[in-house]
Structure formats: structure tokens, C-alpha cells
Amino acid sequence: MMASTGVASQLVYTDECGFNIWTARNLGRSARGSRAVRMVEGQRGRNLNVCLAVSSQFGLVHHCVVNGGMTKETYLPQFLSEVSALGLLNEDQMFIIHDNAPSHRDHPFFNELHTLLPLPRYSPFLNITENAISCLKSAAKRQISSPEVQTELANRDRARQEGITLQEQRLRILIEKVLNSLHMITREKCAAWFCHSLTYIDRCRATDDIIF
Numbered sequence: 186m187m188a189s190t191g192v193a194s195q196l197v198y199t200d201e202c203g204f205n206i207w208t209a210r211n212l213g214r215s216a217r218g219s220r221a222v223r224m225v226e227g228q229r230g231r232n233l234n235v236c237l238a239v240s241s242q243f244g245l246v247h248h249c250v251v252n253g254g255m256t257k258e259t260y261l262p263q264f265l266s267e268v269s270a271l272g273l274l275n276e277d278q279m280f281i282i283h284d285n286a287p288s289h290r291d292h293p294f295f296n297e298l299h300t301l302l303p304l305p306r307y308s309p310f311l312n313i314t315e316n317a318i319s320c321l322k323s324a325a326k327r328q329i330s331s332p333e334v335q336t337e338l339a340n341r342d343r344a345r346q347e348g349i350t351l352q353e354q355r356l357r358i359l360i361e362k363v364l365n366s367l368h369m370i371t372r373e374k375c376a377a378w379f380c381h382s383l384t385y386i387d388r389c390r391a392t393d394d395i396i397f
Contacts, residue, residue: 195279196379197246197268200286200314201236201255202322204363206355233359236260237370238268238281239317241379244372246271250360255288269299284312310385310395313378317370324366325359334358 215221234255238247247268251259265281280302283289289303309315328334337343337358344354388395 195240195242196282197238197240197279198282198312198314199236199238199265199268200284200312200318201234201251201260201288202318203254204233204235204322204325204359206233206352206359233356233363235321235363236264237314237317237321238264239314239370239375241313241376242372244375245317245367245370248367250363252356255286257288257291260288265301282312284309305389308389308395311382311389313375313382316378316381317375320369320374321363321366324369325363328362328366329359334362 232253234251234253236249236251236255236259237245240246247264249264249267268281269279279299281299282302282304284304285306304311329338338355339351340354341351344351347354349357385395
């Protein structure tokens with residue numbers, strides 16, 4: 186870890202986020218003092234999960250795209266083993282930090298140099314992957330919401346020509362836009378998010394109520 190933080194070991198934060206194939210950015214208006222509410226269909230469609238591993242020193246170090254929900258079998262051994270095998274840190278000790286989602290729990294110790302470290306419950310402000318997810322979703326929705334992409338998402342004729350369903354076409358476009366947005370998670374942003382997360386440490390030790 187960077188010497189200025191006083192942390193001797195490398196910290197790699199992991200988490201995943203879900204994208205629905207009907208994901209889009211919406212703008213609206215409402216009367217002052219009231220919330221803008223949009224009625225949507227109850228049928229949501231297929232989900233896409235993106236798992237991220239970020240570090241304040243290296244930025245985005247690894248990612249994977251999972252069609253459907255994240256499971257224990259997907260998270261480990263697949264994703265965490267890939268993170269562990271990157272070799273970015275040579276022989277240095279590394280802590281892989283994650284939250285307490287069901288797919289992250291009860292994993293065995295799997296590497297003598299790389300240790301899994303769960304965060305306390307209800308502490309997303311200590312996981313810089315939350316910031317990376319917000320950055321990724323904002324960039325992806327910005328791309329998806331362009332008129333050209335929205336037209337392509339609803340192009341049933343093209344889907345028929347390619348022999349796929351409209352849902353499959355939307356999923357392909359969503360994956361493309363999400364992958365094109367990963368470059369927005371930069372090393373500089375990750376370092377800033379990490380430094381900001383450290384500002385909560387004293388409040389955590391004092392068991393203060395924290396609203397994130």
C-alpha cells in the first residue's frame with residue numbers, strides 16, 4: 186500500500202453490481218417538495234452482474250461479467266482465484282476485502298499470502314468498490330441513454346436478422362456499454378475513494394451512527 190497511508194499490506198476491495206437489460210437513465214420533473222415518480226412494468230427481465238476488484242494503488246485490477254446472479258461458486262473459486270493469480274503484488278501480503286453478501290460468506294482460506302477479510306455489517310462506506318460501482322453505472326447509463334443506442338435497443342428487425350430475441354440483443358448491447366465504461370474507474374479515483382473511506386475509521390471506533 187502507499188507509504189503515505191501507513192498501511193503495510195495491499196488492500197483489494199471486491200463487490201458486484203447488477204444491471205437489468207432495461208437499464209436506462211431517466212430525467213423528469215415534479216412539483217417542488219415532492220418526489221418525481223415513474224410507473225414501470227413489473228416484469229424486469231434478465232439481469233447482468235459485474236464483479237469488480239479495485240485497489241487504491243492499481244485502480245481497477247480485475248473484473249468479470251456474469252449472466253445472471255452472483256453465486257458462491259462464481260465468486261470463489263472463479264473470481265477470487267483470478268484476482269489472487271494476477272501477480273501484481275509479487276510476494277507481498279494482500280487482503281481481499283468484501284462485504285457480507287450471501288455469495289461472499291463462509292469461504293475457506295485459499296492462499297497463504299492472500300487473506301479474505303469481511304467488512305462489518307452495514308459498512309458500505311468502508312468499501313471503495315461501492316464508489317467504483319456508482320461511477321461505472323453512471324457512465325454506462327450515460328451511454329445507454331443516447332438516442333442512437335435507445336433506437337438500437339428496440340430494433341426488433343435487427344434481432345430477427347441475427348436470429349436472436351430482443352432480450353438477447355439488449356443484453357449484448359448492455360455488456361458492450363458496461364465494458365466500454367470500465368475505463369472510468371481510474372487509479373486516481375480509487376486512491377481518492379480510499380482516502381475518503383479512512384475518514385470514517387474514528388467514527389467507526391466510536392460506534393457512531395453513520396448515514397452513507
